[in-house]
Amino acid sequence: MFRKSMWGTVVGTAAAATLLLSACGDGGGESPNAGLLDGAELTAGSKEFTESIVLSQITSKALEDAGASIEDQTGISGSATVREALESDEVDFYWDYTGTGWVNILGHTTKDAPKDLFKAVSEADAKNGISWLDPAPFENTYRIAVKSDFAEKNGLETMSDAAKFIGANEDQGKVCAASEFINRDDGLPGLEQAYGFEFSDVVELDLNLIYPQVGEKCQFGEVFSTDARVKANDMKVLEDDKDFFVQYQGAMTLRQETLDEYPEIAKIMAPISEKLTDEVVMELNGRVDTEGEMPEDVAEEWLEDEGLIAS
Amino acid sequence: MSSSAAENRTPENSVDGGVVTQTPSASHRRTWMGYLTIPVILGLVCLGLFLYVQSRELDSIEQRSLNVGAITAALQEHVVLTAVSTIVTLIIAVPLGILLTRPLTRRIRPFIIGVLTILQAVPTIAILVLLAVAFLFLGFQAAIVGLVLYAIIPVLLNTMVGLEQVDGNVLEAGRGMGLSRMQVLRRLELPLAVPVILAGVRTALVINVGTATLVTYINAGGLGDIIVAGLSTNRVLVQIVGAALTAVLALLIDYIAGIAEDFLRPKGL
Numbered sequence: 001m002f003r004k005s006m007w008g009t010v011v012g013t014a015a016a017a018t019l020l021l022s023a024c025g026d027g028g029g030e031s032p033n034a035g036l037l038d039g040a041e042l043t044a045g046s047k048e049f050t051e052s053i054v055l056s057q058i059t060s061k062a063l064e065d066a067g068a069s070i071e072d073q074t075g076i077s078g079s080a081t082v083r084e085a086l087e088s089d090e091v092d093f094y095w096d097y098t099g100t101g102w103v104n105i106l107g108h109t110t111k112d113a114p115k116d117l118f119k120a121v122s123e124a125d126a127k128n129g130i131s132w133l134d135p136a137p138f139e140n141t142y143r144i145a146v147k148s149d150f151a152e153k154n155g156l157e158t159m160s161d162a163a164k165f166i167g168a169n170e171d172q173g174k175v176c177a178a179s180e181f182i183n184r185d186d187g188l189p190g191l192e193q194a195y196g197f198e199f200s201d202v203v204e205l206d207l208n209l210i211y212p213q214v215g216e217k218c219q220f221g222e223v224f225s226t227d228a229r230v231k232a233n234d235m236k237v238l239e240d241d242k243d244f245f246v247q248y249q250g251a252m253t254l255r256q257e258t259l260d261e262y263p264e265i266a267k268i269m270a271p272i273s274e275k276l277t278d279e280v281v282m283e284l285n286g287r288v289d290t291e292g293e294m295p296e297d298v299a300e301e302w303l304e305d306e307g308l309i310a311s
Numbered sequence: 312m313s314s315s316a317a318e319n320r321t322p323e324n325s326v327d328g329g330v331v332t333q334t335p336s337a338s339h340r341r342t343w344m345g346y347l348t349i350p351v352i353l354g355l356v357c358l359g360l361f362l363y364v365q366s367r368e369l370d371s372i373e374q375r376s377l378n379v380g381a382i383t384a385a386l387q388e389h390v391v392l393t394a395v396s397t398i399v400t401l402i403i404a405v406p407l408g409i410l411l412t413r414p415l416t417r418r419i420r421p422f423i424i425g426v427l428t429i430l431q432a433v434p435t436i437a438i439l440v441l442l443a444v445a446f447l448f449l450g451f452q453a454a455i456v457g458l459v460l461y462a463i464i465p466v467l468l469n470t471m472v473g474l475e476q477v478d479g480n481v482l483e484a485g486r487g488m489g490l491s492r493m494q495v496l497r498r499l500e501l502p503l504a505v506p507v508i509l510a511g512v513r514t515a516l517v518i519n520v521g522t523a524t525l526v527t528y529i530n531a532g533g534l535g536d537i538i539v540a541g542l543s544t545n546r547v548l549v550q551i552v553g554a555a556l557t558a559v560l561a562l563l564i565d566y567i568a569g570i571a572e573d574f575l576r577p578k579g580l
Contacts, residue, residue: 078542078543079543079545080542080545103544104544105545107370109370109371109372178543179527179536179539179540179542179543180540180543180544183372183375183376183543183544184372184544185371185372189371189375203449204527204528204530204532204536205443205449205528205529205530206529209443209444209449209528209529212443212444213443213447213449216447217447217449217530
């Protein structure tokens with residue numbers, strides 16, 4: 001008697017739930033990609049900085065939405081290390097930048113980077129068995145920034161202004177920069193050459209220590225154009241009026257064999273990449289860097305809000 | 312772990328744990344051939360490195376780090392960092408070690424050692440970053456603070472153990488001959504403790520050579536500049552040169568400290 005009634009309840013509840021679910025099915029979204037990647041097991045990699053982690057989390061959530069199971073290996077230290085991990089099957093994908101591909105991976109120096117950097121890099125890297133999916137519109141390039149009030153006081157808008165200013169004010173020409181920027185041709189040495197000036201002193205710091213130090217130990221600082229901390233620390237980014245810096249467009253990279261096995265990945269990622277503009281990426285970075293949210297939550301929320309995955 | 316003068320019985324109130332021991336060298340005065348071995352090996356390593364770098368076509372990024380000017384500057388900064396941090400460590404740790412072995416300070420001894428041990432447990436890089444972020448404190452002085460905090464413990468503990476393993480009968484004999492407490496300390500305790508104290512100093516030196524590679528992140532230069540430049544631009548040759556030079560410097564400094572030990576050790580020990 002009791003048994004029967006319990007079963008009745010269970011069946012009834014289940015039936016009701018099914019009805020309810022199918023009723024809201026249209027509103028809450030069957031994923032358009034459901035089942036495309038059923039059975040795929042992939043490992044996500046990324047570099048150690050916020051943006052790289054967020055991009056990999058976005059990718060992970062989108063592929064999971066299509067049925068893949070993803071192991072999280074994001075936050076690997078150093079561009080070279082994560083690239084090594086991709087080549088040796090430790091991870092299956094991560095986001096890299098065209099400029100980094102040109103200089104660090106392909107070993108070129110950027111005295112004469114080609115106009116279409118993405119084409120050059122993706123074609124050259126294909127020989128290494130690595131595929132670059134179509135790039136997102138955002139660009140995370142090097143820039144020099146100063147405190148807003150310092151810029152206003154001295155009328156600094158562009159790098160040419162800065163070069164003139166430093167020429168006239170030796171005592172206010174210190175730059176805070178990280179090792180990579182100091183040593184790359186597409187960084188400090190080339191910049192000084194292109195604008196025909198020299199910073200009076202270089203303060204070598206860890207990347208994350210630069211932001212609080214601009215306006216303290218140095219007047220100028222190396223920043224990334226999509227870093228939300230530029231705004232948070234009230235800095236002004238100087239315009240690269242001579243177009244010295246090469247492009248650093250972000251694109252997802254994976255082994256060609258992985259792409260051959262799951263060609264759907266490119267199809268799933270294309271509409272997502274398209275939406276990653278400078279503003280969007282900067283906003284997502286800021287939610288992690290200045291508001292302290294977790295990268296995976298930020299990624300998931302954004303994808304849902306944009307209607308790119310089932311909510 | 313026990314003190315390197317293991318044969319001596321340690322009194323009940325000795326400090327245990329964290330004492331640096333070293334295998335005592337076979338003879339106190341080596342032959343001059345024995346003195347030459349290590350410098351020759353290290354010299355050969357440097358020569359090999361130099362010839363290898365010379366034989367390679369360097370691109371512009373490699374040239375920036377692997378030229379005589381850059382390497383000399385980095386080496387010089389590194390030696391200065393190591394030397395200054397070790398001297399400051401000695402100035403703090405040896406007197407503190409002497410103080411903490413006097414009967415007066417028996418009460419606060421565990422407390423002081425506890426605090427210093429906790430400080431040593433914090434990674435140096437964390438201390439450097441904390442100084443940089445919280446106090447906007449950068450450069451050479453901040454680097455010295457970070458290095459000293461890390462190296463104090465081995466020198467302090469070895470000083471204490473070195474003093475405590477001195478045979479109580481010897482001290483009593485000294486007092487009996489009419490020496491004051493200060494004289495006993497100067498003429499008997501310290502000379503007899505020298506071997507163990509120096510083992511701690513050697514350790515501090517070698518630790519500092521390695522740790523000093525981290526101060527590149529706070530604008531204090533050193534060989535870390537070269538290593539990090541190699542890492543961040545994926546130039547293996549640059550990484551190898553920076554790391555090998557650090558290793559050579561550590562071994563060389565340890566070797567020099569070993570010679571100093573030979574000469575500073577009281578005769579007959």
